[in-house]
Amino acid sequence: AQAQFRPADLARAAGVAWVDAQALGIDHQQRHVQLTNGNSVPYDLVSFDIGSRLAVDQLPGVQQYAIPVKPVKAALRVLAAAADAVEQAKPATPAEIVIVGGGAAGTEIAFCLDAALAQRYGRSRYRVTVVDAGAHLLAAYPARFRAKALKLLQQRGIAVRTSVTVAAVELARIVVEDGAAISSDVVLWATGPRAPALFRDSGLPVDQAGYLRVKPQLQVAEHPTIFGAGDCVSITGYRWMPRAGVYAVRAGPVLARNIQAYV
Ligand SMILES: Cc1cc2nc3c(=O)[nH]c(=O)nc-3n(C[C@H](O)[C@H](O)[C@H](O)COP(=O)(O)OP(=O)(O)OC[C@H]3O[C@@H](n4cnc5c(N)ncnc54)[C@H](O)[C@@H]3O)c2cc1C
Known part of the structure; x- marks a missing residue:
């Protein structure tokens, strides 16, 4: 993490009792x-x-293989796991990083991860894919905003797969309803708040x-x-x-x- 603060210390400094x-x-x-x-x-x-809370589905394999983007403690593993996958991938085979959930959080993570990994390794070493069950990425946002976001994602080579419903997460792949499984070296789970x-x-x-x-x-x-x-x-x-x-x-x-x- 680049910046951290300790709420317990802030509370004590303000004379507030802190119960952990x-x-x-x-x-x-x-x-x-x-x-x-x-x-x-x-x-x-x-x-x-x-x-x-994060809406972590009870789908098979999610708890075992996917990294939740919330709480922050869990999310701190995201960059390290993606970097590990890139380093372990064979040079000619890009590491497959799949983000399940194409709302604001999933889309933001896609941009951030790409920025960090591109700088460190170059884009040929990995592929980021955002998967969403709905017909649109960022479905809650206006069409013009969505189009702009899609264009920026495309410019960075970030793949977007909409209308894809995840059925299970397994080692190295995501099983989807009505379609071929998606290869995954790292799965990030960003399916919205609950x-x-x-x-x-x-x-x-x-x-x-x-x-x-x-x-x-x-x-x-x-x-x-x-x-x-x-x-x-x-x-x-x-x-x-x-x-x-x-x-x-x-x-x-x-x-x-x-x-x-x-x-
Ligand atoms: C990956 C990701 C990216 C995001 N990016 C953005 C962004 O760019 N811009 C934006 O505006 N929003 C963003 N959000 C949303 C934003 O994080 C939340 O809306 C915001 O943190 C809500 O603030 P809060 O204080 O209500 O709750 P939180 O920030 O979630 O804080 C709640 C606190 O309560 C504690 N807590 C939880 N349950 C209990 C309990 N039972 N007892 C005691 N303590 C408890 C938690 O540990 C936590 O410290 C993002 C969310 C995610 C997951």
Whole structure:
């Protein structure tokens, strides 16, 4: 990694207690959050900012052979694994790097990986392919934007295979529905965000996909002592909002002001 920061140190510097554990559930009647370390933390007010999970399918071989692009700890393996594949490939055979998921994250990773590998090895040593089940890459974006992205991908020699549904990941190949298997030395899994399970499991109000439902004030209407922001929430009246860092970051100051106003 080129840059790292330690949230635990930042928290301590700001006088905030840091507990290194995951929230498993919330008891909103007793007002405490249950943690993976067996403890629970009582609260007068709680804010959930826990992001989204990666939609890692239960398809055969995904857990075993694919590298998820989230969480960041797992994603740090992406470049190293791709570089290893290039170095191990025979000189005349380009390493096959396949990214499953052609949304913003998969497309961004394709560009970034290509930039890093081209500089280090030259483009003849590898091939990056983005595979997506839908009819279009970047399906959530306007047609002009998609066309521009496709052109840039083509200029870099990055292959795009749409309308291809992955059925299984095996050693050195991806099995697809209705078609020939795709050779793969490295498989990266970028199939989009999924809601954390804890909101639905804890009986909190969620949208259809399981994201915590909050008002535009980032507060749960039915439980005023519960707030939330970023990828993990669904803001009433803003259904179009993508799960992207640019929005999560902007929610921060709003969340802080609203919490201050509430207490
Ligand atoms: C490969 C990739 C590339 C991306 N590129 C971009 C980009 O270029 N631009 C952009 O705007 N967005 C991008 N995104 C999306 C962006 O990363 C997210 O939208 C953003 O990080 C959401 O911020 P957040 O604070 O809500 O959640 P996160 O950044 O996911 O942070 C959530 C934190 O909560 C912690 N956590 C999770 N569960 C629990 C729990 N149960 N208990 C306690 N802690 C928990 C996590 O460890 C994490 O530290 C990308 C995403 C991916 C996967």
